[in-house]
Amino acid sequence: MSAHGIADASVSPTGAAASEANELEAQPVAPSLPKLAFGARLRRLLPPFVVFCLFIAFWYAFRYYALAPRRRFLVPAPHSVVSVAYGNATNRGYLLDALWLSSRVALIGLAIAILIGTVLAVLMSQARWVEASTYPYAVALQTVPILALTPLIGFWFGFNFKARVIVCVIIALFPIIANTLFGLKSVDRGHHDLFTLHGASRWTRLFKLQFPAALPAIFTGLRISAGLSVIGAIVGDFFFRQGQAGLGVLISNYQLRLQSEQMYGAMILAMLLGLVVFWVFGLISSRVVGSWHDSTNGS
Amino acid sequence: MAPLAFEHISMTFPDGTRALNDVTFSVGAGEFVTVVGPSGCGKSTLLRIASGLTTATEGTVAIDRDSLGYVFQDATLLPWRTVQSNVELLAELHGVTRGERKHLADEAIDLVGLRGFEKHYPKSLSGGMKMRASLARALTLKPGVFLFDEPFGALDEITRERLNDELQRLFVHEGFAGLFITHSIYEAVFLSTRVLVMSARPGRIVESFEVPFSHPRVPELRFEPEFAELSGAVSAALRGAHA
Numbered sequence: 001m002s003a004h005g006i007a008d009a010s011v012s013p014t015g016a017a018a019s020e021a022n023e024l025e026a027q028p029v030a031p032s033l034p035k036l037a038f039g040a041r042l043r044r045l046l047p048p049f050v051v052f053c054l055f056i057a058f059w060y061a062f063r064y065y066a067l068a069p070r071r072r073f074l075v076p077a078p079h080s081v082v083s084v085a086y087g088n089a090t091n092r093g094y095l096l097d098a099l100w101l102s103s104r105v106a107l108i109g110l111a112i113a114i115l116i117g118t119v120l121a122v123l124m125s126q127a128r129w130v131e132a133s134t135y136p137y138a139v140a141l142q143t144v145p146i147l148a149l150t151p152l153i154g155f156w157f158g159f160n161f162k163a164r165v166i167v168c169v170i171i172a173l174f175p176i177i178a179n180t181l182f183g184l185k186s187v188d189r190g191h192h193d194l195f196t197l198h199g200a201s202r203w204t205r206l207f208k209l210q211f212p213a214a215l216p217a218i219f220t221g222l223r224i225s226a227g228l229s230v231i232g233a234i235v236g237d238f239f240f241r242q243g244q245a246g247l248g249v250l251i252s253n254y255q256l257r258l259q260s261e262q263m264y265g266a267m268i269l270a271m272l273l274g275l276v277v278f279w280v281f282g283l284i285s286s287r288v289v290g291s292w293h294d295s296t297n298g299s
Numbered sequence: 300m301a302p303l304a305f306e307h308i309s310m311t312f313p314d315g316t317r318a319l320n321d322v323t324f325s326v327g328a329g330e331f332v333t334v335v336g337p338s339g340c341g342k343s344t345l346l347r348i349a350s351g352l353t354t355a356t357e358g359t360v361a362i363d364r365d366s367l368g369y370v371f372q373d374a375t376l377l378p379w380r381t382v383q384s385n386v387e388l389l390a391e392l393h394g395v396t397r398g399e400r401k402h403l404a405d406e407a408i409d410l411v412g413l414r415g416f417e418k419h420y421p422k423s424l425s426g427g428m429k430m431r432a433s434l435a436r437a438l439t440l441k442p443g444v445f446l447f448d449e450p451f452g453a454l455d456e457i458t459r460e461r462l463n464d465e466l467q468r469l470f471v472h473e474g475f476a477g478l479f480i481t482h483s484i485y486e487a488v489f490l491s492t493r494v495l496v497m498s499a500r501p502g503r504i505v506e507s508f509e510v511p512f513s514h515p516r517v518p519e520l521r522f523e524p525e526f527a528e529l530s531g532a533v534s535a536a537l538r539g540a541h542a
Binding site: 191194196197198199200208215229291292 | 352373
């Protein structure tokens, strides 16, 4: 093989034809998630911020104009939620401990769901009979109301940390299985032909072709499941109340004691936890597949 | 023995479609044979059979599959790999060491004029550049036989002609035996040493034209009277085969 470019074989001196060809064919490259300038960033953040301000205004208006004074405890003012729930050191301590516990429940549950879900999806993708025989049960696990399973989970695993994690796993499992399996199976036929042609083994095909091709779908599933696992952690609290309190336990305790400021504070933390988890997985996703995949949006 | 020989190849798909009917021809060393025919006449099936991706229902193929280059209709680049890493893929699948892989890929990238684009991902390349990368990938294995399945069919005319010029130079440089599938008569005549005309489904070879022009061929060849005459003859044969 000659080291010369074919482009220079007969017509033009070295490189000229090649670079000319490149100019001719090179099209403006689709920017991969451009670094936003400060102004553009501001324009993107402004609309949600306006909505937030309107929401707070509506909250105040509702409390002071729509509610009779004796019913105002139902909707505490935003500033008193902040000062009572987060400003008071004792309350803040309870909330942060509960937040930490719920985060652990959600993340451990999610990690287990990722592990089980990915392994199951890989097995299903490797043999049709595995998929045919197990997928219906994955669907069943998804469709059975978690409420119906809670007595069973309590009997088997106790009414504690472990049971809450199990709830998270059950809730978060299906989107991971479904999306990973979809990703593994939706590999381009031409790519499969290429690997077949060059004698790729089942493992080579799985790790060099199917897994990378499935990554965008896998991350879609992860983001859904991450949000669900936070919900699972809070819901689990309502049924499994022994041991250290999570956010759900606090919410239901504050409700019973009519401590609405603290209750709102706990609810807001639960919401923020869900948002942060969703955002973090979006960020990881755009880091991993953003450079080559178009449809990644880290927001 | 010829690098590639089809002996009485027939193909009937499980649904009963008969794609190929008793196809016999060979591609000798230093030959570049093109099969022209309309879409759906079984041309691509012929290549799939040659490469072993599909097994013919009748007949035999003689080919050295360890030394095979195959360029698909689509560039089939892996979108998560850069150009460099895509070009290294086949050597990687064949267990070539990292250093040697890099060397082979560098050489191939120079050959197709993609120097400077090694770190680009496929999504930022034009159709023509993707095809160059796909060519480079196949070149890394230094194949003795090259199969081309309408590789430039989706490109605009200007890019297509340019890539035809470059493929023709590659053929002269590398000395592989080529089997090229296309539905463009001009592409067929410009590239080939021999043009075969295939009938409508079930496909069979109805006529064969030797292309007398010597290599390397210059782009201006396309506007020579002899070129037009031969293209006209191929076109007439095609029309005859599909009347």
